[in-house]
Amino acid sequence: MQIGNRIIAHDQPPLVIAEIGINHGGSLAVAKEMVRLAAASGCECIKHQTHFLDDEMTDEAKSIFPPNADVSIWEVMARCALSAEDEVALKDYTENLGLIYLSTPFSRKAADFLNEIGVPAFKIGSGEADNLPLIRHIARMGKPVILSTGMQTIETIRASVAILDQAGIDYALLECTNLYPSPPEIVSLQGVTDLRQAFPRAVVGFSDHSIGPEMALASVALGACILERHYTDSRYRIGPDIINSMDPAELRFLIDRSREIHTALMNPKRRTEAEEPVYRFARASVVADRDLALGHVITEADIWARRPGSGEIAGYDFDKVVGKRLNRAVTRNTQLKWGDLE
Numbered sequence: 001m002q003i004g005n006r007i008i009a010h011d012q013p014p015l016v017i018a019e020i021g022i023n024h025g026g027s028l029a030v031a032k033e034m035v036r037l038a039a040a041s042g043c044e045c046i047k048h049q050t051h052f053l054d055d056e057m058t059d060e061a062k063s064i065f066p067p068n069a070d071v072s073i074w075e076v077m078a079r080c081a082l083s084a085e086d087e088v089a090l091k092d093y094t095e096n097l098g099l100i101y102l103s104t105p106f107s108r109k110a111a112d113f114l115n116e117i118g119v120p121a122f123k124i125g126s127g128e129a130d131n132l133p134l135i136r137h138i139a140r141m142g143k144p145v146i147l148s149t150g151m152q153t154i155e156t157i158r159a160s161v162a163i164l165d166q167a168g169i170d171y172a173l174l175e176c177t178n179l180y181p182s183p184p185e186i187v188s189l190q191g192v193t194d195l196r197q198a199f200p201r202a203v204v205g206f207s208d209h210s211i212g213p214e215m216a217l218a219s220v221a222l223g224a225c226i227l228e229r230h231y232t233d234s235r236y237r238i239g240p241d242i243i244n245s246m247d248p249a250e251l252r253f254l255i256d257r258s259r260e261i262h263t264a265l266m267n268p269k270r271r272t273e274a275e276e277p278v279y280r281f282a283r284a285s286v287v288a289d290r291d292l293a294l295g296h297v298i299t300e301a302d303i304w305a306r307r308p309g310s311g312e313i314a315g316y317d318f319d320k321v322v323g324k325r326l327n328r329a330v331t332r333n334t335q336l337k338w339g340d341l342e
Contacts, residue, residue, distance in 0.1 A: 001170035003121045004100050013259045018231035019047040022080035034233045039097040041252040046094050048103040051081035055109035068180040068240040115141050126150030139167035148207045150176030154198045176207035181244035192222040209244050213254045220261040285311025285335045294329045311335035
């Protein structure tokens with residue numbers, strides 16, 4: 001798939017998405033500073049969350065308290081949502097720094113708004129992963145979609161994937177665990193493999209809510225092409241997602257290490273040119289293990305394989321020497337040659 005000028009594929013380095021989300025606490029100035037520091041860390045893509053409460057939630061949300069907050073989900077979003085004008089300003093600032101700007105719409109109104117301001121793709125969060133009318137609405141806009149699959153199984157996500165397939169758009173599926181933070185006991189790296197097998201048309205990635213980069217980095221070796229993690233300028237901030245957010249230094253670490261892992265992932269099993277100097281001394285050559293007379297028929301007990309590998313007969317040809325007759329006398333530890341054998 002392609003978002004803006006960025007191709008996302010198995011043979012490309014993983015796209016690392018720094019999710020600011022609501023970590024800015026409703027401050028445009030803070031959000032811009034987070035973006036600036038992310039750009040300085042080498043980040044390619046920023047993700048925000050777009051909340052229009054009047055179209056996103058009903059009044060019942062005012063009595064629902066998330067496990068990672070001490071106020072209702074309504075109050076959390078009311079405090080942290082940027083205005084439409086501020087989000088346009090954040091998008092412009094992000095793109096002027098050369099980064100891709102994405103956001104998650106949590107309502108039809110938010111999706112329409114993001115489409116109007118020209119986002120290059122949509123990110124659909126795990127909470128909306130089975131919100132079929134919203135997914136259908138977004139898919140009709142014809143832009144690439146990144147869909148997190150937390151709280152879903154392979155079977156429950158099929159209906160959402162079918163909508164994306166029917167729309168004929170490019171899409172990515174992100175393995176995700178929605179507990180903040182997610183301990184390794186419930187994180188599923190196997191989910192990356194399961195998604196790749198179940199949905200071969202999809203680009204597959206990993207949306208990480210664990211603490212530290214280990215799970216996200218491990219997912220690269222399993223084929224994850226997108227890595228998404230919550231991000232903040234400082235983990236000393238107050239907010240429900242801060243505990244599992246990376247700071248700019250950790251963002252740089254994730255970008256650099258994921259690219260290294262991807263580089264190694266592309267290499268087939270082979271002997272490389274760089275290994276040749278080691279190969280010459282590290283492997284073994286067949287040698288006489290005792291003094292042997294002219295005309296002696298070699299038995300297994302007469303020979304051994306010892307370093308260095310500079311001899312003519314390599315250790316892997318050991319069995320070919322057994323049963324051969326010597327046409328010259330040799331002393332112990334002499335590297336044998338094919339010409340020594342009748």
